[in-house]
Amino acid sequence: MIIDLKKLQNIEDIKCDFCIVGAGAAGTILYDKLSKSKFEIVLLESGMVDVDENYQELNKGELLLQGKDNINKDDVIDYVNMRLRGLGGTTNHWGGQCFPFYEIDFLKRNWIKNSGWPISRDDLYPYYKKANEYFEISKDVWHEKIWEEIGLESNLLKLNNNKVNITFGCRAGFLKKSTAMTISGWNVVNFKKYLVNSKNDKPNNKIIYDATLTKLVSENNNHINYGVIKSLHGIEKKIFAKNFILSSGGYEVPRILLNSGKGKGLANNNDLVGRYYVGHPNSLDFMKLICNTKEIAAKLMWNFGWHKIDKNESRPHLSFKKSFQEKNSLLNTGIWFAGHDEKNHPIYIAKQLRRDLLNKNFKNIDLSTKEYLLILKNIDEILLNIKRGYFNPRGVKNPMLEEVDIFYSAEQAPSKDSRIYLSDKKDMLGMNKIVLDWHLNELDRENPLKIAEHLASIFGEANVGKIVVAENLQEKINNFENIMDASSHPSGTTRMSNLKENGVVDKNLKSHFVDNLYICSSSVFPTSCYASPTYSIGALAIRLSEHLI
């Protein structure tokens, strides 16, 4: 049952077995799984059914970079618009990128201080497969055999496979047939549908919206007595639950805990709540690849563009082998390739022509003889693009440029100084806002140039091309925080560890200090890979639900 908090005005208190806080990907999966059990479940969502900008204001926080206020901070972080409040949470506008974390992400790495998970990849891998149901992923695209199935060679460019892997990232959500050959074939899963269309709803299970959990009250900081819920319409209620599960993301989970309990916050006995914040240092401006020929550039773009695989679209990228990362003390880093959008590219011209014909916009069709000839010259490749559902130009006979853009994305090395704490300022519901004091360390700043050098070596050895680094790369690296968006994937603020001295939750996501508190969000990641966190959050949610039932 989906219900507005104001409709519960006449009920004295809300009671349940499990109170899940936050209706994003993790909260939705947990609700769906737990509501099939004997337990009574309440899912609280701060926003409305649909995303409403009035509720987004509750996200507002402050930002420091390396402990200092920074004039460019508004360009760096967009608290208000990045994380969404409403059923489905941020899956209302996410990119949908899914691939499992690597074995190395879970390991204690001696060159990365504070690395290591209390579980292994093998522990989590079965839950990734189970999560595919929610993420609408039809095939195990991470298997090497997939290359043969879609007619590509896995090592077409003869890159040194002792150094790099080519890995597919899958976009969550089945494609609609009509999306082939459109500029954007996005049909990303919005988790809201699992709540709105829930088929296993029992009367005692409730999804309550406009219900922000502002505080968890505990007499002794060992057990939560109840939670305080507020709406933007002035309603306040208490919720009594046998167990609370916080699944409201890397910013809100520490914020709730620091606003709760007594003294320095709930579950914060060792001053770890909010610490070890990690984002995803990334940039498209660090380096470029200049291929030795236009044909090589075209081949690269063909392989590293979007591919339709079964019911999904997938895109490969380069990652570095475990042994190579170990040998060179690298952060786990992903490299994507992107060509330039050329409006006079034959594939784009053909796409536009096709769209105009399908939409009967005959007035728009105004092709020059040269453009017709370009289409005719490349007709085989264009037909292959349509057949395979490719979305980017590839394999054409007249590729436009040797230059290929490189998108760099890396994990961030966890550091205790990188943290979230409470500001003195309060939001509309009386909760203290957050301050993110974001710190990058030397490893984060050395990694881009190391990666550029290794890529130059790999592409040079394979006679593919040369790596050109940005003119002012050192300056860019020194001001890394100023040139990227840190707000997309907040992680690590209530990290998982077997030892209570090192973490907020144990390997089963249960608090080390509060006997009826669980956390399921990217905030429990000790390290964050370079992959988007949502798929791993989903796997953790399924694992937790099976642990609890």
Place this chain on the structure above:
Amino acid sequence: MKHIKKRRIFLKKISYLFFAFIGFFTIKKFNDKNDYLSIFVNKINLLDSQKKNITKILNKYNYSHYQKFISDYKISNFNSFEDFSIWLSERIKKEYAKNEMVILENTFVSKTEVSLLIIKYG
């Protein structure tokens, strides 16, 4: 934009160097069979308008790997231009594989490729 254009021209030169020498695989007859390197470098067709700029850039680098390259070349005994080409190609490949590169005009270039540029313009 100006520097991007400049860099592209520079990269093209390096690429021409490399591809020009690959082109020599097909050339069977030479006037001086013992000096494949001079023939190779002299035959490379590059734009002279950028010559001054290239010289300026190359002057910033020390010549130690150039000297090593010349010395290695002299002690090698090639029976044909094809032998020389394979030797050069393998040398460049190995240098890239071992990260033996320098950053020239923001571009990672193998030491041998820098040496070839020095011979031409230095």
